[in-house]
Amino acid sequence: MAHVLLKRVAKTYNNQPVVKGLDLVVPNGSFTVLVGPSGCGKSTTLRMIAGLEGVTSGEIWIGDQQVNDLPPGKRDLAMVFQNYALYPTMSVFDNIAFGLQNRGFSRKACKSLVEEIAEVVGLRPYLDRKPSQLSGGQRQRVALARAMVKKPQVFLMDEPLSNLDAKLRNQMRVELTSLHKQLGSTFLYVTHDQVEAMTMGDQIVVMNEGEIMQAASPMELYNDPDNLFVAQFIGSPAMNILPEDERGHRLLGFRPEKAAITHTASQAAMQESRYVFRGTVTSREILGSDVLYYVETPIGRIVVKRDPETLTEAGAEVVVTVQKEHMYLFDKTTGKRIRHAERRNANSALAGGLM
Structure with a gap:
């Protein structure tokens, strides 16, 4: 586990600022949610932390290490994407074990780790199946298991539930929050859905137009908004x-x-x-x-x-x-x-x- 620290982090595309000097602390072991409308810079922020986007200015720290110049594979992170990014020709077992095998783990060690994680996310009966034989929720669990098996310091999740139907999305929200409590790891989660943010996060970071409007607990945002944007964005009806x-x-x-x-x-x-x-x-x-x-x-x-x-x-x-x-x-x-x-x-x- 580790905290994530952003110091005046900015990102510019073609002289257009997308992320504007963010200062943010993601506490060790927290479930922090970045939420805001489309185009507010939340996914770009997550990708900069992951190392998939370069930083125009500022510093990103994971634990006690500044990671601006580290490649993604050296940051001890795991990322879960919106589209799951599973290999369709591989079994569930091989999808989960793929990263371990690339890092030189033995077949025996891979089997032990994969079965341990599969038990946690309820995939033990499906390890021999292909992704096409699974439901949307099961495929999402495979993507989570593949991230978990690395035992990273920080989990990054970019709208991982947006492709699921409403009922399954509600179920997966409960499963993710339970999983977070079980693992005790640092989760950084991106969504545009304020209901998802309020029900899952213990710290919510509301963003708009590349800036942080407010970062606080769900009930503090609801009861004590700092500005008009947060007041109207958080809460339904507004x-x-x-x-x-x-x-x-x-x-x-x-x-x-x-x-x-x-x-x-x-x-x-x-x-x-x-x-x-x-x-x-x-x-x-x-x-x-x-x-x-x-x-x-x-x-x-x-x-x-x-x-x-x-x-x-x-x-x-x-x-x-x-x-x-x-x-x-x-x-x-x-x-x-x-x-x-x-x-x-x-x-x-x-x-x-x-x-």
Whole structure:
């Protein structure tokens, strides 16, 4: 096991910056997830760590060794790709053992190591089969086993579940997190799926346009976002964002599940709530355990997430209330969180009211 350290790492293609001076610590033994929209630089970052892409500037450290000039095979890493990259004419056993054989391991040593890893990932009954005879989930396990058999310091995974159907993807998420706990190794995982990131990672690094927006635990990102991008990228449905006032220099944010929806606004509710909005339910989505209401107000659309015990019909006139402590404030120009103003407003009875 080893930590991974990036110091001002940058990557430029044709004078266009793709990764912009990243500083990042991937702790030893952590499950760290790089997440962000397509083209944000997360896969490029992973490939630079793996040695598959050169670094334009900055330093990459694995453990106590700077690896900028080391070839991929000398970095003591294992990478799992999106397309599995299995040899179709080889058996599962030979696919897993291929790297060991190239490194001069004896047939006996290969057999022992492959069978040990195959037992861990549930592939013992399939060692004689070809990849074409396996399901998508089984092929993914072969790719994982091939990486695991090397017993590397760090596992790198580039969207390894994206080719699987939804049910199998959910199953493999559970298996990967269990595997991480069992191995205790350092995992660095790339995905564009924020649900995947939130359910798997103990550290999540949110990226956008080649920069790190925030690196934190899942619940810290959700409850304490540093900026507008993180606030809206993390969470489903996304955070509601509305103008604070007519000047529009600042934006208000609140999570859909933190809002209450009623047909009237009681005096107590108006006194207790920092913000109260009048609007009309334009549509709703019944999801079983939850209901999403889409409410059109004079200053924008609000999404409210509630339990289905009391349903409100589309077309109903409603009042949406949000407690003071659940409101976030952002600078409209920079997108940065305005924390001091939140604290001041939370202790003030001013600026609230019925909209």
